[in-house]
Amino acid sequence: xxxxxxxxxxxxxxxxxxxxxxxxxxxxxxxxxxxxxxxxxxxxxxxxxxxxxxxxxxxxxxxxxxxxxxxxxxxxxxxxxxxxxxxxxxxxxxxxxxxxxxxxxxxxxxxxxxxxxxxxxxxxxxxxxxxxxxxxxxxxx
Numbered sequence: 001x002x003x004x005x006x007x008x009x010x011x012x013x014x015x016x017x018x019x020x021x022x023x024x025x026x027x028x029x030x031x032x033x034x035x036x037x038x039x040x041x042x043x044x045x046x047x048x049x050x051x052x053x054x055x056x057x058x059x060x061x062x063x064x065x066x067x068x069x070x071x072x073x074x075x076x077x078x079x080x081x082x083x084x085x086x087x088x089x090x091x092x093x094x095x096x097x098x099x100x101x102x103x104x105x106x107x108x109x110x111x112x113x114x115x116x117x118x119x120x121x122x123x124x125x126x127x128x129x130x131x132x133x134x135x136x137x138x139x140x141x
Contacts, residue, residue, distance in 0.1 A: 003051045019066070024098035036103045043107025047115070058112045067105050068134070078140045082109065085133040093132050101125060102134045113138050 028035040052058050055072070062070040068089040073081045084105060092100050102125035110123035119140050126135040 003049055005051045020092065020098075023104065024100065028099075036101055039101070039103040040107035040110075043104040043109075044111040045107075046104075047108045047111030050112075052112060052116075055116065058109070058116075061108070061112075062105070067102075070109075070136075080113065080138045082136040082138070083133050084136055085131075089134060090132040093127065093129055093134075100127060102127075102136065105134070106136055109136055109138060 023039070027039065031038055050061060052061065059070045062068060062084070066088055068084045069086040071083045071085070073083050075081070084102060106123040106125045110121045113119075113121040113123075121138045121140055123136055123138040126137065128135060
């Protein structure tokens, strides 16, 4: 299987509605309470099969995948705080039909950071409905 690069995913980028239906309706319907954990693991697996060498390339993947704009907000000794925002995020958060999470993005980011920093990272997501963004908090284990 070929590695995922920003170059070979560009032709695949679409509006994302079909992807969102799979993610927020079909997977939870089929997998029940395990859906969020499986999405997190899927995110990690996507990162393991992606080619990136720095944080800028990770940010590009977020944009190309249609996940939104990833921005590093602050970092401490054991935590790094990111904000995920933009039109795609706002549109997902303002709809009322589906319960939204960013487990896929959190898993992807955790694996990317683990590879780039040679440390083990996990990541959690927090929805900020008020400002239409998602906080991704990565922490070292």
